[in-house]
Amino acid sequence: MVKVTPTNEAIRQLQGLHLYHSGRSNCSARVRLLLEEKQLAWTSHHLDLLNKENISEDYFGINPKGLVPALVHQGASIIESNDILVYLEETFPEPGFRGVPEAEQAEIDNWLRKSGDLHIPAIKTFQYYKLNAALLKKSEDEEALFWKLQKDPDLRAFHGKHSGGKTFSDDDAAVAIGLLNDVFEEMERALNGQDWLVGNVYTLADISWGPTITTLLSGGFDFAPFPNTERWYALICQRPQFDLAVLQWRRQQNWEQRVAENKGHA
Numbered sequence: 035m036v037k038v039t040p041t042n043e044a045i046r047q048l049q050g051l052h053l054y055h056s057g058r059s060n061c062s063a064r065v066r067l068l069l070e071e072k073q074l075a076w077t078s079h080h081l082d083l084l085n086k087e088n089i090s091e092d093y094f095g096i097n098p099k100g101l102v103p104a105l106v107h108q109g110a111s112i113i114e115s116n117d118i119l120v121y122l123e124e125t126f127p128e129p130g131f132r133g134v135p136e137a138e139q140a141e142i143d144n145w146l147r148k149s150g151d152l153h154i155p156a157i158k159t160f161q162y163y164k165l166n167a168a169l170l171k172k173s174e175d176e177e178a179l180f181w182k183l184q185k186d187p188d189l190r191a192f193h194g195k196h197s198g199g200k201t202f203s204d205d206d207a208a209v210a211i212g213l214l215n216d217v218f219e220e221m222e223r224a225l226n227g228q229d230w231l232v233g234n235v236y237t238l239a240d241i242s243w244g245p246t247i248t249t250l251l252s253g254g255f256d257f258a259p260f261p262n263t264e265r266w267y268a269l270i271c272q273r274p275q276f277d278l279a280v281l282q283w284r285r286q287q288n289w290e291q292r293v294a295e296n297k298g299h300a
């Protein structure tokens with residue numbers, strides 16, 4: 035688990051749980067979902083990714099990768115959304131979301147690891163390929179600041195692919211879709227004859243993956259070959275906490291409308 039000491043003293047002094055997040059981000063949404071499930075009080079620090087509010091010296095002082103989410107708690111910033119889920123589960127164990135027998139605990143960890151591992155090569159690549167380039171384009175100043183602040187080699191490689199008028203190729207998308215099809219085939223097997231991913235109990239695995247489906251659906255990913263996954267997703271959508279933490283935040287940001295308005299722009 036990566037814990038960062040925020041560079042800004044005022045942020046180190048914050049009391050309670052402070053989440054730096056974005057309405058449309060699936061990584062942020064899984065953390066909001068667990069916060070709601072645990073009924074924890076938290077303070078929202080919303081960053082509009084389309085306005086590149088994450089590209090600032092201040093925010094890189096909270097998350098050195100410049101990504102949302104980051105959870106600030108007791109003077110430290112915890113980054114990586116799936117690590118934040120584990121941190122919250124360990125720090126605030128009740129109600130618990132690892133309620134399966136010992137032998138199945140590793141399956142929860144596997145789903146969390148997969149969610150993290152697939153983020154750049156599959157989920158983020160698919161979304162950037164599908165979204166209009168104009169929506170994500172950085173201004174010259176934003177580009178310059180981004181390349182100055184961003185030190186992470188994977189993120190430099192990723193963002194290098196859609197800067198200076200370039201974007202992700204059909205081949206990049208095909209690789210991403212292949213990885214996604216593989217993971218959803220696995221999900222189909224896990225959900226065969228059961229409602230939830232591990233041990234038929236609602237766990238961190240479901241909390242991690244539910245919001246990812248929302249994001250992929252918005253990019254037009256085809257879930258028709260995955261009926262168990264569709265059924266499971268319909269079930270998770272029925273949770274009031276999911277509506278509050280995931281769907282309402284997207285609606286508030288007018289995300290679908292902003293995407294639609296930008297269609298057709300170069």
Ligand SMILES: N[C@@H](CCC(=O)N[C@@H](CS)C(=O)NCC(=O)O)C(=O)O
Nearest residue numbers: 059060061101102103114115116153
């Ligand atoms: N592995 C990270 C990925 C976080 C991530 O990529 N967040 C996206 C939103 S879902 C973001 O901040 N994008 C802005 C950017 O790449 O500049 C996590 O799980 O927290």
